[in-house]
Amino acid sequence: MITNVLEYLERAAEEHPDKKAFSDEHGSVTYGKLEEAARRGGSFLAGTLQERNRPVAVMIDRNISTLVAFMSIVYSGNFYCPIDVHLPKGRQELIMETLQPACIINAAGGTAEYDVKTFSVEEIISGDIREEVLADIRNSAIDTDPLYAIFTSGSTGVPKGVLVCHRSVIDLAEQFDRAFHFTEDMIIGNQAPFDFDVSTKDIYVCLSKGASLEVIPKKLFSLPGLLVQYLDDRKITTIFWAVSAMRIIENFKAFDKMTPGYLRQIMFSGEVMSNKVLNYWRRYIPDAMYVNLYGPTEITCNCTYYIVDREFADDEALPIGKAFRNTGVFLLGEDGNRIKETGKEGELCVRGSSLALGYYRNPEKTEEVFTVNPCNGSYAEKIYHTGDMARYNAAHELEFCSRKDYQIKHMGHRIELGEIEIIVNSLPFIDAACCIFDSVNGRIYLFYQAGEACDKKIIEGLKEKLPKYMWPNRYCFMEGLPMNKNGKIDRVRLKEEYIEKRKREG
Amino acid sequence: MEELMQLLSDVRPDLDFTSEKKLIDDGVLDSFDIIAIVGELNSLYGIEINVENLLPENFNSAEAIYALVCRLQEE
Numbered sequence: 001m002i003t004n005v006l007e008y009l010e011r012a013a014e015e016h017p018d019k020k021a022f023s024d025e026h027g028s029v030t031y032g033k034l035e036e037a038a039r040r041g042g043s044f045l046a047g048t049l050q051e052r053n054r055p056v057a058v059m060i061d062r063n064i065s066t067l068v069a070f071m072s073i074v075y076s077g078n079f080y081c082p083i084d085v086h087l088p089k090g091r092q093e094l095i096m097e098t099l100q101p102a103c104i105i106n107a108a109g110g111t112a113e114y115d116v117k118t119f120s121v122e123e124i125i126s127g128d129i130r131e132e133v134l135a136d137i138r139n140s141a142i143d144t145d146p147l148y149a150i151f152t153s154g155s156t157g158v159p160k161g162v163l164v165c166h167r168s169v170i171d172l173a174e175q176f177d178r179a180f181h182f183t184e185d186m187i188i189g190n191q192a193p194f195d196f197d198v199s200t201k202d203i204y205v206c207l208s209k210g211a212s213l214e215v216i217p218k219k220l221f222s223l224p225g226l227l228v229q230y231l232d233d234r235k236i237t238t239i240f241w242a243v244s245a246m247r248i249i250e251n252f253k254a255f256d257k258m259t260p261g262y263l264r265q266i267m268f269s270g271e272v273m274s275n276k277v278l279n280y281w282r283r284y285i286p287d288a289m290y291v292n293l294y295g296p297t298e299i300t301c302n303c304t305y306y307i308v309d310r311e312f313a314d315d316e317a318l319p320i321g322k323a324f325r326n327t328g329v330f331l332l333g334e335d336g337n338r339i340k341e342t343g344k345e346g347e348l349c350v351r352g353s354s355l356a357l358g359y360y361r362n363p364e365k366t367e368e369v370f371t372v373n374p375c376n377g378s379y380a381e382k383i384y385h386t387g388d389m390a391r392y393n394a395a396h397e398l399e400f401c402s403r404k405d406y407q408i409k410h411m412g413h414r415i416e417l418g419e420i421e422i423i424v425n426s427l428p429f430i431d432a433a434c435c436i437f438d439s440v441n442g443r444i445y446l447f448y449q450a451g452e453a454c455d456k457k458i459i460e461g462l463k464e465k466l467p468k469y470m471w472p473n474r475y476c477f478m479e480g481l482p483m484n485k486n487g488k489i490d491r492v493r494l495k496e497e498y499i500e501k502r503k504r505e506g
Numbered sequence: 507m508e509e510l511m512q513l514l515s516d517v518r519p520d521l522d523f524t525s526e527k528k529l530i531d532d533g534v535l536d537s538f539d540i541i542a543i544v545g546e547l548n549s550l551y552g553i554e555i556n557v558e559n560l561l562p563e564n565f566n567s568a569e570a571i572y573a574l575v576c577r578l579q580e581e
Contacts, residue, residue, distance in 0.1 A: 086533070219530055222537040225560035248537050252544070254557045411538050459520045468536060 002170050003143040005204060006074055009035055012210035021206070023234070024063045024215040031210065036129070037068050041121070042075020043130040046137060048117070049102050052077040053145055055360070057101040057116075059085045060194045061108040062215050065121040067194075067203065069105045070148075072124055077137040078102065079146040081161065082195035085110065090465040095151050095159055098361055143167040149360050150197050152297055153470070155406065155418035161360035162197070168300040169200060171353040173208035175324040176201065179305060180265065180291065182238070186211045187262070189236035191221060191245045196412075197297040198269060201240040211238075221245055224254045231260040239263065240293070242270040242412035243277070250277040255284040269293035269302060271409035272400060276314040294320035294400065296414070298369070298384050300354040303327050304398055319397035320390070327352045328383075329398070331390060336374045341392070345401050348390040349373075351383045408437040410444060413469045420444070420462075420470055427461040429454060432481050434489045435472060438499050446472035447494050453477035510572055513550060517542045523568040530562040540565065547571070553578040 002008070009031070012021070017032030029037070045056070056073045060066045060082045073080040081099055083092060085108045096114060104118040147169055149161040176182070188206050190213055192198035206213040214234045220227040227249070246268055249255065266281065266288050273292055282290065295302035306321025323329035331339040331346030339346040351373060358366035373381040389401040406417040417435040424433040424446065433448040448458070455475040462471050476498060484490040514523045517539055529535045535543070543565075544555050553575060564574040 218533060219562060222533070222535060222540050223530055223560045223562060223565060225557055244537070248541070251541055252557050252560060254560075257557055411536075456519050463520060469538070473538075 003166065004074075004138065004141055005147060005166055005169055005207065006038075006071070006138075008173070008204065008207040009038070009071060012207060015210055019210065020212045022064050022067050022213045022215065025217045027064065029064050029068070034068065034071065037125045038071035038075050039129045039134060040127055041068065041072025041124040042077075042134055042137075044119075044124045044127045045072060045076035045078065045103070046133050047127075047130070048119075049076060049078065051102060052137065052140075054078045054102040055081050055099050055149060057081050057083050057096065057099060057104045058194075059083055059104065059106045059108040061085070062193065062218055063107065064215070066107040068125065069107045069121050070194075070203070072121075073105070074147065075134055075137070077141060077145075079148055079163075081149040081151070083151075084193060084195045084467075087467050088464055091159065091467065095161070098151075098158065098161055099149065100361075141166075143170065144357070146357060148200075150195060150297055152414055153407075153416045153419050154365070155416040157419050157422040160362055160365055162297045163357040163360045164197075164200075164297075164300050165357055168354050168356065169204050171326060172201070172300050172302075173204045175326055176205055177208065178325055179307075180267075180289070182209050182211070182265075184210050186238045186265070187234065187236050188213045189231060189234065189239045189241075190215045191239065191241045193218075196242075197301055198240055198242060201267075201301055205240075221248060224248055224252055228254055228258045228260055232258075232262060235262045236260070237262050238265040238267075240267045240269070243268050243273045244270065244412035246273070246281065247277050250280040253280075255280070259284045264288050265291075267291040267293055269295070270412045273318050274314075275312040275316055275318055278308070278318065279312070279314055282308075292318050292320060294398075295350075296384075296386050296388075298356045298386075299327075299350045299352075300356065303329050303350045303352075303354060306397060317399055319393060319395075319399050321397050324354075327354055330375070331392075331398075332374070332385070338375050339391075342394060342396070343391055345389050345391045347404060348386045348388045348398070349383045350386065351381060355382060355384050406435075408439070408444075410437065410442065411469050413467075415444075415470055417444070420446070420466065420472065423462060423465045424448065424458060427458060429457060432489065434481060434491060434494065436491060436495050436499065438495075438503075440503075443473040444471075445474045445476060445494075445499060447476045447478055447481060447489075447498070449478055449481045507568075507572055509550065510575065511568060513546050514543065514568060514571075517546070527567045529567060530565050535565065543571075547575060551575050551579060 013031040013035040020028045021031045021034045056078050058069045070080045107121050143166045146163050147166045149163045151159040151161050154160045190202040290308040292306040293302040294304045304320045306319045328351040332349045333339045333346045369385045373383045387404045390398050393399050408415050420435050431449040436445045482490040482493050
């Protein structure tokens with residue numbers, strides 16, 4: 001039984017050391033070279049840190065060095081935490097405060113400005129391999145040791161670090177292979193940034209099959225003129241993309257001129273997939289396998305899947321399907337009982353090896369959503385409450401309905417509207433503010449009360465604290481925000497009067 | 507050009523489009539911005555920007571976007 005993800009890397013390196021493992025725009029690394037570099041990096045870090053199961057922050061970019069850094073950290077017996085250097089300073093600081101990394105590896109170039117030991121990837125992989133040190137680390141490792149922490153938006157204004165162990169990722173790779181029958185000759189086209197858990201599938205499905213991974217340059221997704229050509233140049237067969245990336249192809253009708261010739265496995269997740277977008281893809285690439293993947297970071301990428309097996313009208317809902325093997329998924333009713341009948345909504349809950357260890361250094365938030373199963377009175381079984389409301393359709397497939405709270409999915413990112421509101425409300429010239437998401441046109445509206453209209457000043461203030469994808473898309477100044485009977489901002493009325501009505505009136 | 511500058515700053519009020527020269531290469535504009543800008547350009551100028559036009563050299567600066575619009579208007 002595999003108990004450490006490095007066994008995947010070592011197996012692939014032994015079977016075909018000269019095969020390309022990871023490639024980016026500028027070059028590639030073979031399995032043999034990747035293993036060697038990661039062993040060197042691991043030896044260096046083990047010598048420097050002298051600690052195990054500690055976080056190492058990685059300033060990431062879309063390059064091979066980032067992946068070498070991840071593997072080096074795992075060899076050292078520690079876990080990695082990817083951080084996007086383009087995040088606003090204020091947000092990076094919040095993450096660093098929670099994480100308190102043992103050191104930082106800068107894979108993005110430029111200078112990192114933290115009061116923590118910082119190394120470049122070249123530095124850590126230039127030393128010798130210390131076999132006995134690495135063996136000692138491996139011998140004492142267990143599969144519930146953490147592998148990575150990925151930070152996600154928190155409603156209280158502080159991002160939460162989801163901590164995931166080796167076992168969960170091994171389970172993911174094995175169950176994906178079982179469900180989708182991957183092959184060694186596949187070439188995976190990575191779209192997701194490495195601080196996004198979607199990329200976990202790219203990396204570990206690749207390593208576990210000894211396949212190849214192509215990191216696609218980011219700008220091809222903002223401006224997809226050359227994207228399809230790139231997919232063909234790199235002979236990409238398999239993608240795990242955010243729904244938002246697939247939507248870009250449809251928005252720009254990117255397949256009208258040219259259709260990718262090698263793609264045969266198309267899997268997507270991150271938010272609700274519209275059949276309008278999917279039908280566009282299916283029209284141009286009719287023979288591929290399409291899979292709707294569902295699940296939050298806290299259960300290691302995905303807990304349910306639906307292999308698209310029938311036609312859907314543009315306005316029909318695409319099911320999220322059924323649970324992966326070795327994963328328990330059930331709907332919890334408000335009365336604390338399981339819902340089994342068709343059509344009745346309940347909160348989707350998950351149990352199994354895929355559950356994250358919790359939020360790093362945040363026991364309060366962890367206890368809120370990782371609880372003992374209320375349906376199991378016999379022993380303390382841990383479950384995760386997703387906050388997603390779902391139901392069974394007539395075919396007994398699961399369907400996503402809505403969120404229980406103010407979390408939204410916007411441009412592939414998971415965002416707590418409360419986090420935006422906290423930042424806006426903290427600006428000195430704002431009296432009160434409220435965010436509403438219009439899921440139909442995918443826009444975040446900000447309604448604010450202030451002495452005068454000051455859209456630009458708000459953006460200037462947000463720039464320091466929030467990543468761009470969390471900025472509101474429309475700003476509505478009001479002399480007074482409407483209140484409901486309970487003295488709270490009346491979100492229902494704002495939505496009806498200022499979003500729905502304006503849309504109707506064009 | 508003035509019209510175009512207004513359009514661009516409506517989409518991204520925080521940017522100074524007179525000085526930005528690497529809007530795409532430096533990742534200043536993201537896909538959400540591009541979709542909004544392309545949609546506005548199409549309706550304002552009555553043109554149809556298609557996928558072949560979606561290249562960094564056409565969107566790296568306000569001048570480049572303007573040149574693209576002029577080219578498409580002539581066609």
